[in-house]
Every structure is written in C-alpha cells, then in structure tokens.
Amino acid sequence: MDTITRKTMLYKTQVPGLDYAMNPVQGCSHGCRYPCYAYLMAMRFGKVHSYAEWIRPVIVENTLDLIKKELKKWQSKIHCVHFCFSTDPFMYQQPEIQALTLESIRLINAAGIPCSILTKGILPSDLKNLDQRNRYGISLVSLDEDFRKRWEPGAAPYADRIRALKELHADGAMTWVHMEPYPTPNLIAQDIDGILNTIDFVDHIDFSGLNYNPVVQKYPDPSGFYSSMKSHVIHFCKEHHIQFQ
Ligand code: SF4
Structure with missing residues (x-):
C-alpha cells in the first residue's frame, strides 16, 4: 500500500458533541457513491484527482509518531478522539489500515483518552x-x-x-x-x-x-x-x- 506523510494528525472538530478527530488514511476503498462528502472535498482540494485514485487508499505512514508527539502537547485538553471524518478506520479487507487504527486507539487509550469509532467495515x-x-x-x-x-x-x-x-x-x-x-x-x-x-x-x-x-x-x-x-x-x-x- 502506498504511503504519505503529514505534519499533523489530531485536530479539534467543529461537529457538535464531538471533540478531537483523526484520519490516518487518505482515500477509501469503500467508494460510496451517494456521493461521499470526503471524496468531494478531496477532489476539490486536489488531494485526489479521480474516483479511481480515491478508492486506492494511502496510509499516513507517520501516524503513530504524530499521535505520540501531539498527545504530549494536548493530552490534558482532549476528552475523546473520533475516527474518522474523511476515511474509514476499519476499511473492509484492508488489514494494514485496520492494524494502524487499532494501534492508534491503543496509544490514545493509554493516554487516558477514550475514542469513538464509526465504520462501514x-x-x-x-x-x-x-x-x-x-x-x-x-x-x-x-x-x-x-x-x-x-x-x-x-x-x-x-x-x-x-x-x-x-x-x-x-x-x-x-x-x-x-x-x-x-x-x-x-x-x-x-x-x-x-x-x-x-x-x-x-x-x-x-x-x-x-x-x-x-x-x-x-x-x-x-x-x-x-x-x-x-x-x-x-x-x-x-x-x-x-x-x-
Ligand atoms: S465509507 Fe465513508 S469515507 Fe469511505 S467512501 Fe464511504 S462515505 Fe466516504
């Protein structure tokens, strides 16, 4: 699976009732055709250039390092972390993504912070x-x-x-x-x-x-x-x- 790196991972959401969120993957092989709002935004901001590219997800390879670094800074401010708004955390038949999500949840829980998870997997x-x-x-x-x-x-x-x-x-x-x-x-x-x-x-x-x-x-x-x-x-x-x- 291809990878990318990012500068940040945890972010404060504007969604009522939710606190922080993270997206350790770009794209989603579920490929929902409603259409998917995350796909529309990824196209609009040039993160992907086609549906074919969207359904070939890429992992953010420095996810765990970013979480560790950001938890050190913001641990006391974060009450809950939501997975995910712009991808699926337990993408079906994507074992690398599933393993990365599990490890991310473990790290966040180890810092005393609960998570909320939403999936179509x-x-x-x-x-x-x-x-x-x-x-x-x-x-x-x-x-x-x-x-x-x-x-x-x-x-x-x-x-x-x-x-x-x-x-x-x-x-x-x-x-x-x-x-x-x-x-x-x-x-x-x-x-x-x-x-x-x-x-x-x-x-x-x-x-x-x-x-x-x-x-x-x-x-x-x-x-x-x-x-x-x-x-x-x-x-x-x-x-x-x-x-x-
Ligand atoms: S599961 Fe969610 S992120 Fe993935 S394609 Fe469907 S709506 Fe988009």
Whole structure:
C-alpha cells in the first residue's frame, strides 16, 4: 500500500458533541457513491484527482509518531478522539489500515483518552479488550445487499457489520448505529422497521437523510418523508430504551 506523510494528525472538530478527530488514511476503498462528502472535498482540494485514485487508499505512514508527539502537547485538553471524518478506520479487507487504527486507539487509550469509532467495515474483536469508555458504531441504511453493492460497493456486507457490532455489545461495549444517508423510496423501497429490529440491542441511534444526491429531490416531498422517518426512529428508540442522537 502506498504511503504519505503529514505534519499533523489530531485536530479539534467543529461537529457538535464531538471533540478531537483523526484520519490516518487518505482515500477509501469503500467508494460510496451517494456521493461521499470526503471524496468531494478531496477532489476539490486536489488531494485526489479521480474516483479511481480515491478508492486506492494511502496510509499516513507517520501516524503513530504524530499521535505520540501531539498527545504530549494536548493530552490534558482532549476528552475523546473520533475516527474518522474523511476515511474509514476499519476499511473492509484492508488489514494494514485496520492494524494502524487499532494501534492508534491503543496509544490514545493509554493516554487516558477514550475514542469513538464509526465504520462501514467490520469492527474487530480486539476492540473488546480496550478502554470500556470507547464507543463503537457502524453506518447502516439498508439490509439489501444489492443496494450496498450499488451505493457502498467496497464496504462490508451489512450482516457482517451488524454481527461484529453485536459481539462487541455482548462484551459490554458501548455501541451505536449511524443511519445516514438514509435513502428515499425512489432509490430503494424498504421497511425501516426491518432495519431497526436488527439493531435493537444498541445504545444509541442517529438518523439523517441523503443530502447530496439529486435523485432524492425527484421524490415527492423528501423533507416530509425524512421528518416522518425521523419520528419513527425516535419512537422506536423510546420503546426500546435506546438513546436517539
Ligand atoms: S465509507 Fe465513508 S469515507 Fe469511505 S467512501 Fe464511504 S462515505 Fe466516504
């Protein structure tokens, strides 16, 4: 796998509810076609020049050195580190990336700082031995594998994502599902209850629609649809004692 170096790694996010974040990789072999906001930004700022380049991820080879250096400076200011906003920390079938993420989490946890992880890959069982304050999440907007192959072609099969999350939950980990970007019925006709019932064990669910795809605007009243789906998810969460975020 190709590598790059960077000057900094940990950064303060502007996202409400999140503290610091890091992205130890550039690009993402999941290649989501919603499209992926991180891909659009990477193209805009000249980090990559094509979709083909985006789906060939490159590792930031000095990630661990940067984390060690930055933790020494900012350890007391950092309350949590989120993985990731511009790539996937447990990219499917990318063992080098998975190993780098695990080592990064270990370093951060060793400094007394918990992490939050979000992936469309498979959360490894090694996570169960780490800081109990860590929070593990998967992105999930469907259970239909034909939909996944079309819209998230390189990501892990849905059932495998859920299985890994459930195993961590059974070991006492804090788990969540990020239901975004949820598709409108003109992209796929599906029953949201079918999805929710497979994830009724998690601690948190968040929900949001698909913003960057013109097909969504062709659906009659997309905002009405998303408002009704959000209410439905909130109701489900209340019934199942799950926190809605
Ligand atoms: S998993 Fe995330 S970063 Fe990777 S292509 Fe999909 S949306 Fe983009």
